[in-house]
Amino acid sequence: MAENIERIKCLIIGSGPAGYTAAIYASRAELKPVMYTGMQMGGQLTTTTEVDNFPGYPNGTDGTAMMEDLKNQAERFGTEVRFGMVTKVTFSKEIGGIHTVIVDNEKTIEAETVIISTGATAKYLNIESEQRLIGGGVSACATCDGFFYKGQDVIVVGAGDTAAEEATYLSNICKKVTMLVRKDYMKASKAMQKRVNKTKNIEVLYNTEIDEVLGEKTTFGDEVVVGVRAINNQTKEKQVIDVTGVFIAIGHKPNTDIFKGILDMDTVGYLITEGKSTKTNLPGIFASGDVQDAIYRQAVTAAGTGCMAALDAERYLGSLE
Numbered sequence: 001m002a003e004n005i006e007r008i009k010c011l012i013i014g015s016g017p018a019g020y021t022a023a024i025y026a027s028r029a030e031l032k033p034v035m036y037t038g039m040q041m042g043g044q045l046t047t048t049t050e051v052d053n054f055p056g057y058p059n060g061t062d063g064t065a066m067m068e069d070l071k072n073q074a075e076r077f078g079t080e081v082r083f084g085m086v087t088k089v090t091f092s093k094e095i096g097g098i099h100t101v102i103v104d105n106e107k108t109i110e111a112e113t114v115i116i117s118t119g120a121t122a123k124y125l126n127i128e129s130e131q132r133l134i135g136g137g138v139s140a141c142a143t144c145d146g147f148f149y150k151g152q153d154v155i156v157v158g159a160g161d162t163a164a165e166e167a168t169y170l171s172n173i174c175k176k177v178t179m180l181v182r183k184d185y186m187k188a189s190k191a192m193q194k195r196v197n198k199t200k201n202i203e204v205l206y207n208t209e210i211d212e213v214l215g216e217k218t219t220f221g222d223e224v225v226v227g228v229r230a231i232n233n234q235t236k237e238k239q240v241i242d243v244t245g246v247f248i249a250i251g252h253k254p255n256t257d258i259f260k261g262i263l264d265m266d267t268v269g270y271l272i273t274e275g276k277s278t279k280t281n282l283p284g285i286f287a288s289g290d291v292q293d294a295i296y297r298q299a300v301t302a303a304g305t306g307c308m309a310a311l312d313a314e315r316y317l318g319s320l321e
Contacts (some may be wrong), residue, residue: 005108008034010313011101012079013086014117014255016043017299018289020070021306022115022313027077029314031113035074036084036103038255043067043119044290045299052147054299066299089114091262095283096320113284113313116263116271117306118255120290120297124248125157129213137225138213138246142166143298146173149245155180155228157210158249164192166249171199178241179204180230207234213246254291263287270294278309286312 010026012019015037026033040046045063052060061069075081088102091114101109122140124130130138139145142156146169154174156167159181170177179196184206186193196202214227227242254269264272264281271280271287278286288309289302 004106005110006034007098007110008032009111009317010034010113010115010310011036011099011109011111012115012117013101014038014043014119014289014291015041015071015081016045016067016117016119016289016302017070018119018291018302018306018309019043019115019117020067020074021303022117022288022310023074023079023081023306024070024077025307025310026115026313027074027079029310031310031314031317032078032080033115033310034080034082034109036082036086038118039085041067041071041083044122050148051144051299053144086258089258089262091282091285093282097284099284113286113316115278115306115309115313116259116280116285116287116291117289117302117309118291119302120252120254120270120294122248123251123253125210125250127210127212129215130210130246130248133213133215133223133225133246136215136223137244138248140248140252141297142169142247142249145245146170146247149174151175152244153178153242154245154247155210155241155243156247156249158251159183159186159188160249160251161188161192162251163249164188164196166247167202168192168195168199170247171201174245175201177202178243180208180210181206182209182233183207205230205232207232209233210246211238214240252290252294252297254294256291266294268294278305278312284313284316286316 010031010033012035084103087105090100153176157180211229211231215223216226231238256269271292286309288305
C-alpha cells in the first residue's frame with residue numbers, strides 16, 4: 001500500500017507543552033513538522049482546571065485553553081496536527097537513516113527526525129471517588145496546584161521521596177498536611193523522612209489508606225473535595241479527615257512502552273538523553289518533556305526541552321547536508 005506511506009522531515013509524537021513547543025520551533029526552522037497527538041490531545045495539562053504558573057498568563061488560564069493556544073500557535077507556523085496514535089516504530093541506527101513509524105496500525109510515516117514527547121502518566125489509586133474529583137480537589141502535582149490550597153488542610157498519599165517532597169512543599173503553603181502511608185514505614189530517604197518529621201504541620205498516619213474521597217456540590221453545580229474517609233488497614237478503623245485538597249504522590253509512569261528494547265531508558269522507563277541535549281541513543285531521535293524528565297515534570301520545563309529538541313533536530317539535519 002505505497003499510497004499510504006508518507007515521507008517527512010520531522011515527526012513529533014505527543015501533544016503536550018513539549019510537543020507543541022517543539023512544533024513551533026521546528027515549523028519556524030522550516031522542518032515542516034507533522035504531529036500525532038495521541039489519544040489525549042494536549043496531554044496531562046488538559047486534566048488541570050487552573051494553570052497559574054506558566055509565564056505569559058498573568059491572570060492564570062485553564063489547562064485545556066492553554067493547550068489550544070499552543071496548538072493554534074504551532075499551526076500558525078505550519079505544523080500539521082493530526083489526531084492519531086503511534087502503534088509501532090522501527091528506528092534506524094544509521095546516521096541519516098530513515099525512521100519508520102506506523103500510526104493507528106495502518107498509516108506509515110517515514111521520518112528523517114523524530115521528536116518523542118509522549119509524556120508520563122501520574123499513577124492514581126483508581127477508586128471511583130478519586131477519579132470523579134480529579135480537578136475538583138484531587139491532584140497529582142503539588143507544585144502545579146498547591147497554591148490554590150493556601151491556608152487550607154490537605155492530604156498527601158504516598159511514602160516515597162516524591163510524597164515527602166510534596167508534603168514539605170505544601171507545608172509552607174497549607175495550614176496542615178496529613179500524609180497517608182499504606183505501610184508501617186516510609187520508603188523515602190532518611191534525609192527526607194527527617195525533614196517530614198521535623199515539620200510541625202505535617203502529620204503522618206501509617207497503615208492508612210483512602211477508603212473514599214468525599215465531595216460536595218457547589219452552587220455552580222461542580223463537585224469539590226471536602227474530606228476523605230481513611231481506613232487503618234490493620235485495625236479496619238475508619239475516620240473522616242476534613243480537607244479541601246488530596247495530592248496523590250505514588251509515582252508516574254512514562255509513556256514509553258512502545259520504545260522498550262529500542263531506546264535507552266532507566267529502570268522506571270524514562271528515556272535517557274545525552275548530556276544537556278535531547279539526543280537519545282539513536283541518531284535523529286530526540287526526547288523532550290516528561291518522557292525524559294523524572295525530576296521537574298512542569299509545563300514550563302517541558303516546553304523548554306521541546307525547544308531544545310527542535311533545535312537539536314534542525315542541527316542534526318544540517319549536519320547531514
